[in-house]
Amino acid sequence: LEQGNLEGAKSLLVPVQPVDIAEAIEGLPQSMQVIAFRLLVKEEAIAVYEQLDSMVQQSLIEQFKQQEVRDIVDEMSPDDRARLFDELPAKVVRRLLEQLSPEERQTTALLLGYEEYTAGRIMTPEYISLKESLTVAQTLERIRTLATASEIVYYLYVTDAFRHLVGIVSLRDLVLSSPEVTLGEIMAKEIVSVNTNDDQEDVARVIQRYDLLAVPVVDKEQRLVGVVTVDDVIDILQQEATEDIYALGGVQSDGDNYFQTSLITVARKRVMWLLILLLTNTVTGTIIKSQVGLLEQMAILTAFIPLLTGTGGNVGAQSSTVVIRGLNTEDIMDLGAGQVILRELMAGALLGLALGALATVWAYGLQGNWLVSMSVGISLVAIAILASVAGSALPFVFRSFGLDPALMSAPFITTAVDVIGVLIYFSIARLILGL
Amino acid sequence: LEQGNLEGAKSLLVPVQPVDIAEAIEGLPQSMQVIAFRLLVKEEAIAVYEQLDSMVQQSLIEQFKQQEVRDIVDEMSPDDRARLFDELPAKVVRRLLEQLSPEERQTTALLLGYEEYTAGRIMTPEYISLKESLTVAQTLERIRTLATASEIVYYLYVTDAFRHLVGIVSLRDLVLSSPEVTLGEIMAKEIVSVNTNDDQEDVARVIQRYDLLAVPVVDKEQRLVGVVTVDDVIDILQQEATEDIYALGGVQSDGDNYFQTSLITVARKRVMWLLILLLTNTVTGTIIKSQVGLLEQMAILTAFIPLLTGTGGNVGAQSSTVVIRGLNTEDIMDLGAGQVILRELMAGALLGLALGALATVWAYGLQGNWLVSMSVGISLVAIAILASVAGSALPFVFRSFGLDPALMSAPFITTAVDVIGVLIYFSIARLILGL
Numbered sequence: 001l002e003q004g005n006l007e008g009a010k011s012l013l014v015p016v017q018p019v020d021i022a023e024a025i026e027g028l029p030q031s032m033q034v035i036a037f038r039l040l041v042k043e044e045a046i047a048v049y050e051q052l053d054s055m056v057q058q059s060l061i062e063q064f065k066q067q068e069v070r071d072i073v074d075e076m077s078p079d080d081r082a083r084l085f086d087e088l089p090a091k092v093v094r095r096l097l098e099q100l101s102p103e104e105r106q107t108t109a110l111l112l113g114y115e116e117y118t119a120g121r122i123m124t125p126e127y128i129s130l131k132e133s134l135t136v137a138q139t140l141e142r143i144r145t146l147a148t149a150s151e152i153v154y155y156l157y158v159t160d161a162f163r164h165l166v167g168i169v170s171l172r173d174l175v176l177s178s179p180e181v182t183l184g185e186i187m188a189k190e191i192v193s194v195n196t197n198d199d200q201e202d203v204a205r206v207i208q209r210y211d212l213l214a215v216p217v218v219d220k221e222q223r224l225v226g227v228v229t230v231d232d233v234i235d236i237l238q239q240e241a242t243e244d245i246y247a248l249g250g251v252q253s254d255g256d257n258y259f260q261t262s263l264i265t266v267a268r269k270r271v272m273w274l275l276i277l278l279l280t281n282t283v284t285g286t287i288i289k290s291q292v293g294l295l296e297q298m299a300i301l302t303a304f305i306p307l308l309t310g311t312g313g314n315v316g317a318q319s320s321t322v323v324i325r326g327l328n329t330e331d332i333m334d335l336g337a338g339q340v341i342l343r344e345l346m347a348g349a350l351l352g353l354a355l356g357a358l359a360t361v362w363a364y365g366l367q368g369n370w371l372v373s374m375s376v377g378i379s380l381v382a383i384a385i386l387a388s389v390a391g392s393a394l395p396f397v398f399r400s401f402g403l404d405p406a407l408m409s410a411p412f413i414t415t416a417v418d419v420i421g422v423l424i425y426f427s428i429a430r431l432i433l434g435l
Numbered sequence: 436l437e438q439g440n441l442e443g444a445k446s447l448l449v450p451v452q453p454v455d456i457a458e459a460i461e462g463l464p465q466s467m468q469v470i471a472f473r474l475l476v477k478e479e480a481i482a483v484y485e486q487l488d489s490m491v492q493q494s495l496i497e498q499f500k501q502q503e504v505r506d507i508v509d510e511m512s513p514d515d516r517a518r519l520f521d522e523l524p525a526k527v528v529r530r531l532l533e534q535l536s537p538e539e540r541q542t543t544a545l546l547l548g549y550e551e552y553t554a555g556r557i558m559t560p561e562y563i564s565l566k567e568s569l570t571v572a573q574t575l576e577r578i579r580t581l582a583t584a585s586e587i588v589y590y591l592y593v594t595d596a597f598r599h600l601v602g603i604v605s606l607r608d609l610v611l612s613s614p615e616v617t618l619g620e621i622m623a624k625e626i627v628s629v630n631t632n633d634d635q636e637d638v639a640r641v642i643q644r645y646d647l648l649a650v651p652v653v654d655k656e657q658r659l660v661g662v663v664t665v666d667d668v669i670d671i672l673q674q675e676a677t678e679d680i681y682a683l684g685g686v687q688s689d690g691d692n693y694f695q696t697s698l699i700t701v702a703r704k705r706v707m708w709l710l711i712l713l714l715t716n717t718v719t720g721t722i723i724k725s726q727v728g729l730l731e732q733m734a735i736l737t738a739f740i741p742l743l744t745g746t747g748g749n750v751g752a753q754s755s756t757v758v759i760r761g762l763n764t765e766d767i768m769d770l771g772a773g774q775v776i777l778r779e780l781m782a783g784a785l786l787g788l789a790l791g792a793l794a795t796v797w798a799y800g801l802q803g804n805w806l807v808s809m810s811v812g813i814s815l816v817a818i819a820i821l822a823s824v825a826g827s828a829l830p831f832v833f834r835s836f837g838l839d840p841a842l843m844s845a846p847f848i849t850t851a852v853d854v855i856g857v858l859i860y861f862s863i864a865r866l867i868l869g870l
Binding site: 207263280329332343350354363 | 588606607672701
């Protein structure tokens with residue numbers, strides 16, 4: 001183990017009895033105990049934990065906080081970590097979370113084994129779980145002793161002997177019930193809960209949809225391990241909205257406050273998109289270069305390039321903005337991708353015709369050649385339709401590949417439409433002008 | 436009154452005693468009673484309401500719901516309405532809100548006299564207010580009888596004889612206290628409350644900042660009139676984020692679900708920005724037209740216009756995105772406008788230098804003339820700096836004029852940078868190429 005041979009260590013631990021493993025772990029140096037424990041698969045971890053001396057249980061919990069242990073884990077490859085660290089037993093999670101400050105939870109997150117941005121990472125252990133045989137009067141008595149330790153007493157969670165969540169009683173229901181009935185009689189059995197590895201955004205949507213003050217978090221075996229409260233959810237929704245907005249503006253977001261990061265970080269957050277867009281723009285440049293012959297004959301055609309690519313880009317940005325936000329807030333749910341794209345196509349055609357008519361008149365006013373003006377107007381209609389379809393379809397394409405639709409950002413669609421817009425314009429102009 | 440002479444009616448009512456006014460109101464035809472009542476200034480309204488026959492009180496409340504009454508009010512000019520309708524007495528608000536469904540509250544909002552998007556519009560009457568002399572045991576008894584009617588029992592509001600909010604007791608504190616103490620002894624006296632005419636976004640921020648489940652709403656005289664709950668706040672924050680995102684994408688937002696509106700509405704929401712942008716783009720076109728002589732000599736210069744305007748637009752969009760979001764979430768608060776713009780200027784210079792170097796090399800590869808390539812590179816640096824400054828400064832300018840910074844949307848900055856970018860490019864190219 002000390003040589004970092006984890007697979008070997010794991011295979012050695014597997015075939016023996018929990019009590020033997022527990023003894024073996026107790027014999028290890030402190031910083032190795034926790035690593036050895038984390039190598040166990042979940043079912044074994046439960047059994048072994050029960051067998052450990054209570055001193056060692058305590059020291060195990062202590063070790064989650066230690067830098068030395070985190071360093072060892074940090075050096076493993078991410079794959080190794082993910083494969084070796086199973087979910088922790090509910091009991092250990094509770095004990096662990098109770099002893100960690102929110103900051104410590106962040107730094108020990110690696111050892112906790114929950115992915116970033118999941119329910120497991122944002123849950124708190126400050127909940128009250130009780131047995132269903134308790135009466136209302138006994139419960140109120142218990143709450144009086146427990147509640148100072150736990151902030152969230154508005155819901156009480158009823159669990160069975162195996163920590164499975166079997167019911168929820170709100171403090172309101174408790175107060176309204178007569179003292180002698182049991183929790184089992186008044187608890188709500190239709191439980192809305194989330195899983196430890198659910199995305200934090202999904203957790204927020206659950207709380208939002210059911211107007212909850214808190215939602216219980218359970219592990220794979222439906223054991224209660226924590227709760228997520230509504231005040232955390234507000235911050236999460238806010239943060240997710242900021243991320244969406246940044247993505248739409250072509251800025252990378254990683255949860256930091258943009259205004260508190262260094263200039264280098266700011267540049268790093270922004271340069272990736274700009275490079276991609278620069279690359280796309282070089283394509284537009286190359287297309288224009290290939291048409292230098294046409295432009296030398298008709299230099300005035302150049303005057304309309306910004307108008308066409310600009311308007312096309314804006315139409316596309318509008319479509320992608322509404323579709324991306326619709327996908328993220330689930331406003332769009334009842335419409336299929338086909339319907340949404342068709343609607344955007346029609347809206348694009350409508351807008352294209354209105355703007356195209358205006359642009360034709362303006363183009364004639366600027367240079368007095370009807371053929372050039374018509375080329376501009378017709379191109380604008382075609383570009384608006386194309387931009388609407390691309391702007392609304394690409395977020396769906398991104399999503400179907402499992403990517404965040406917000407990556408299909410407004411700058412991206414703006415630049416993409418530039419390329420195709422210029423191509424369309426030159427083709428139509430050549431056709432109409434006969435060049 | 437029936438001839439719509441409101442000012443006259445009001446002046447007639449003013450000098451007499453409340454009991455006389457009450458009698459006069461009782462003598463009016465039903466649909467006029469409520470109008471006459473709404474003409475009273477607040478202090479009088481309280482006194483008159485107390486004097487009214489309870490049958491008439493009830494019928495007054497009923498009339499708030501009636502279409503006929505709303506029609507009369509609808510026909511007044513908005514100025515008249517705002518001047519004549521004072522805040523309602525707290526007692527009437529409570530009675531009224533209790534009898535109205537949330538939909539009815541929207542339609543009678545005119546008569547309620549609260550502006551749209553204020554705390555007055557989103558508050559609910561489902562709260563429990565109690566006197567401070569009650570003991571915990573008496574309170575629990577009261578809650579048992581009241582709570583079925585009121586959803587939000589997690590906070591109890593303590594009011595004095597004049598409905599002034601004097602303290603708050605959480606259900607948690609109530610359960611944890613011994614039965615014989617009074618509410619006055621356990622209530623929190625540091626009250627966080629909002630005013631009826633506070634903006635709903637500010638209400639949301641208060642709940643978010645203090646991690647509350649509900650916040651009490653008081654009128655100008657600090658009388659309790661309603662509460663706003665955390666679940667409504669989540670929806671408001673969500674809606675405000677959608678509005679910001681739409682504004683950034685150049686789509687007007689009015690709270691409707693975009694995907695449930697007609698095609699005409701969709702086009703209307705989008706056409707305004709597109710027209711503004713089309714207009715800005717015609718300026719770019721006009722500038723290019725004025726340079727046709729240059730372009731006829733050097734048609735290859737055209738190939739770099741999309742690259743320069745595109746990159747400049749993207750840099751500007753990034754700056755405006757982070758600044759607008761920063762202003763709306765108050766992340767930016769501790770930095771002044773000057774600092775933010777300076778930071779963006781430096782970031783723009785950094786990005787401009789990196790991208791400019793790349794663009795110079797690429798431009799040389801495309802056409803083999805170092806002078807043209809240098810013109811492109813130098814223009815890109817200048818445009819990036821300018822775009823960063825404009826993108827970060829304009830939201831502050833908009834805000835200082837009392838406008839929503841989000842109006843300074845990404846499409847707007849993109850198009851504005853087009854205009855100036857083309858000007859810079861041609862000037863630098865002429866200078867370097869000596870044309």
